[in-house]
Amino acid sequence: MNASRTRWAPRGLFAALCCAALCCATFGAHAEPYLAVQLGLKCGQCHVNPTGGGLRTAFGDVIAQTVLPAEHLASPTDNWTGQLGPYLRAGGDLRFDASLTQVPHANSVQQFQMEQTRVYLEADVIPNRLLAYVDEQVAPGGALNREAYLLYWSATHDWNVKAGHMYLPFGLRLQDQSAYVLTATGINMTTPDQGVELGWERGHWDAQLAVSNGTAGGAVTGNGKQYSTQLAFVESRWRVGVAANRNAQSAGAKSAYGIFGGLRTGPVSWLAQAEITDDQSILHGQGRQLATLLEANWLIARGNNLKITEEFLNPNRDVPNGEQTRWSLVYELTPIQFVQIRGGLRWNDGIPQDDSEHQRLYFVELHGYF
Numbered sequence: 001m002n003a004s005r006t007r008w009a010p011r012g013l014f015a016a017l018c019c020a021a022l023c024c025a026t027f028g029a030h031a032e033p034y035l036a037v038q039l040g041l042k043c044g045q046c047h048v049n050p051t052g053g054g055l056r057t058a059f060g061d062v063i064a065q066t067v068l069p070a071e072h073l074a075s076p077t078d079n080w081t082g083q084l085g086p087y088l089r090a091g092g093d094l095r096f097d098a099s100l101t102q103v104p105h106a107n108s109v110q111q112f113q114m115e116q117t118r119v120y121l122e123a124d125v126i127p128n129r130l131l132a133y134v135d136e137q138v139a140p141g142g143a144l145n146r147e148a149y150l151l152y153w154s155a156t157h158d159w160n161v162k163a164g165h166m167y168l169p170f171g172l173r174l175q176d177q178s179a180y181v182l183t184a185t186g187i188n189m190t191t192p193d194q195g196v197e198l199g200w201e202r203g204h205w206d207a208q209l210a211v212s213n214g215t216a217g218g219a220v221t222g223n224g225k226q227y228s229t230q231l232a233f234v235e236s237r238w239r240v241g242v243a244a245n246r247n248a249q250s251a252g253a254k255s256a257y258g259i260f261g262g263l264r265t266g267p268v269s270w271l272a273q274a275e276i277t278d279d280q281s282i283l284h285g286q287g288r289q290l291a292t293l294l295e296a297n298w299l300i301a302r303g304n305n306l307k308i309t310e311e312f313l314n315p316n317r318d319v320p321n322g323e324q325t326r327w328s329l330v331y332e333l334t335p336i337q338f339v340q341i342r343g344g345l346r347w348n349d350g351i352p353q354d355d356s357e358h359q360r361l362y363f364v365e366l367h368g369y370f
Contacts, residue, residue: 032174032175033052033172033173033174033262033271034262034269034270034271034295034297034307035068035269036052036239036262037238037239037262037263037264037269037270037271038264038269038297038299039063039067040235040236040237040264042201042206042234043173044201044206045057045059045060046059046060046063046064047060048120048122048131048133048151049133049147049166049167050151050160050162050199050201050206050208051167051169051173051199051208052173053167053173053189054118054120054133054135054146054147055082055089055090055091055120055121055122055133055135056082056091058081058082058083058089061079061080061081061082061091062079062081064337064369065079065080065337065338066079066337068303068334068337069302069303069334069335069336069337069339070301070302070303070304070333070334070335070336071303071335071336072336072337073336073337080337080338080370082122082370087123087124087125087127088121088122088123088124089121089122089124090119090120090121090122091119091120091369091370092117092118092119092120092369092370093116093117093118093367093368093369094116094117094118094366094367094368094369095114095115095116095117095365095366095367095368096112096113096114096115096365096366097112097113097115097363097364097365097366098110098111098112098113098363098364099111099113099361099362099363099364100361100362100363101359101360101361101362102359102360102361102362103355103356103358103359103360104355104358105355106355113140114139114140115140115365116137116139116140117137117138117139117140118135118136118137118138118146119135119136119138120133120134120135120136121133121134121136128153128157129152129153129155130150130151130152130153131150131151132149132150132151133147133148133149133150133151134147134148135147135148145165146165146167146189146192147164147165147166147167147192148164148165149162149163149164149165149166150162150163150164157201158200158201158202159198159199159200159201160198160199160201161196161197161198161199162196162197162198162199163195163196163197164194165192165193165194165217166192166193166194166195166197166210166212167188167189167192168187168191168192168193168210168212168226168228168245169197169208169209169210169228169229169230169243170185170187170228170230170243170245170256170258171185171187171230171241171243171258171260171273171275172260172271172273172293173189174293176328177189177190179293179311180291180292180293180311180312180313180324180326181258181273181274181275181291181292181293181311183291184256184275184277184289184291184313185245185256185258185275185277185291186216186254187228187245187256191216191217192216192217193212193213193214193215193216193217193226194212194213194215194217195210195211195212195213195225195226196210196211196212197209197210197211198210204233204234204235205231205232205233205234206231206232206233206234206241207229207230207231207232208228208229208230209227209228209229210226210227210228210229211225211226211227212225212226212228213225213226214226214247214248214249215249221250222249222250224247224248224249224250224253225248226245226246226247226248227244227245227246227247228243228244228245229243229244229245230242230243230244231243232260237263237264238261238262238263238264239261239262240259240260240261241259241260241261242257242258242259242260243256243257243258243259243260243275244256244257244258245257249281251281252279252280252281252282253280253281254277254278254279254280254281254287255277255278256275256276256277256278257275257276258273258274258275258276259273259274259275260272260273260274261273267298267299267300268296268297268298268299269296269297269299270294270295270296270297271293271294271295271297272292272293272294272295273292273293274290274291274292274293275290275291275292276288276289276290276317277289277290277291286316286318286319287316288316288317288318289313289314289315289316289317290312290313290314290317291311291312291313291314292311292312293309293310293311293312294309294310294311295307295308295309295310296308296309303333303334303335304331304332304333305331305332306329306330306331306332307328307329307330307331307332307344308327308328308329309326309327309328309330310325310326310327311325311326311327311328312324312325312326313325313326321351322351323350324348324349324350324351324357325348325349325350326346326347326348326349327346327347327349328344328345328346329344329345329346330342330343330344331343331344338368338369338370339366339367339368340366340367340368340369341364341365341366341367342363342364342365342367343363343364343365344362344363345360345361345362345363346359346360346361347359347360347361348360
């Protein structure tokens with residue numbers, strides 16, 4: 001959730017709207033890593049991007065409409081697969097939320113917000129071998145390109161080459177871009193970069209190596225480059241992977257190393273990631289960080305998911321007593337295909353004398369996808 005908030009409307013009206021939104025349905029999930037763990041699939045089976053995120057494959061569209069919702073509403077046509085013609089497919093995501101943010105000794109902040117609207121387009125230039133892909137954020141604000149690349153697959157589909165503007169491979173591709181394990185490395189879905197990526201898939205193995213400018217899509221001012229790689233082993237009930245990144249810029253190199261994985265135990269799907277970073281562009285060794293995430297997703301019933309997340313961040317490993325801990329509790333309901341309702345709360349625990357590190361966030365989100 002976005003931490004920047006502006007004030008509006010009385011608290012009573014806000015609370016009533018939140019309650020109404022939560023009660024307007026019966027209770028699910030959408031494309032996140034825990035779903036791959038829950039279903040025993042690789043990310044590339046449900047997404048056009050082999051490393052996950054963005055447009056779903058035709059298989060992913062069918063899963064999203066028939067397996068995830070509490071109820072599948074019949075329609076006069078077959079399941080939506082985004083097919084616009086023999087060579088074009090489209091899709092999209094819309095997220096709108098209402099939130100209440102509380103910080104000790106400060107006024108509460110309440111807001112309605114269009115979190116994001118994304119449109120995806122895939123052109124199968126040579127079916128199953130060569131495609132062009134665009135991920136465009138159209139709201140809020142003006143248009144903002146997130147991904148635009150060409151993807152070439154080998155005839156056996158065990159390796160691929162991607163070139164263009166893309167998300168970099170490093171660990172879990174979470175929906176929440178403010179997660180500590182994403183902000184500590186700076187590698188997330190808000191910081192795509194321009195470069196090339198080589199992917200390899202064979203049996204249970206999955207690997208990527210990317211070389212990019214290292215400027216998150218910005219102007220290049222030197223000859224330094226960013227190298228990102230990860231290797232994962234995926235079983236039907238569990239998976240484990242390692243990742244590394246080094247961004248050699250003139251201001252100082254930044255390196256990151258991580259381990260991540262998932263495990264399914266009955267109706268509960270677990271995610272975990274731990275990483276260390278060393279940003280030499282920050283003086284006096286203050287760029288040495290440690291971040292971890294542990295998440296449990298309980299499939300209470302079809303279309304009903306309870307998510308509990310614990311995060312830890314040590315923003316400077318050389319300084320004691322600066323650690324931050326954050327907990328999140330989120331209920332996700334997918335009542336019918338194309339619609340998800342998420343409601344939850346998040347609370348931070350950090351340095352006692354810093355009020356900003358004891359924030360409480362309450363939110364309800366409407367997510368539409370197609």
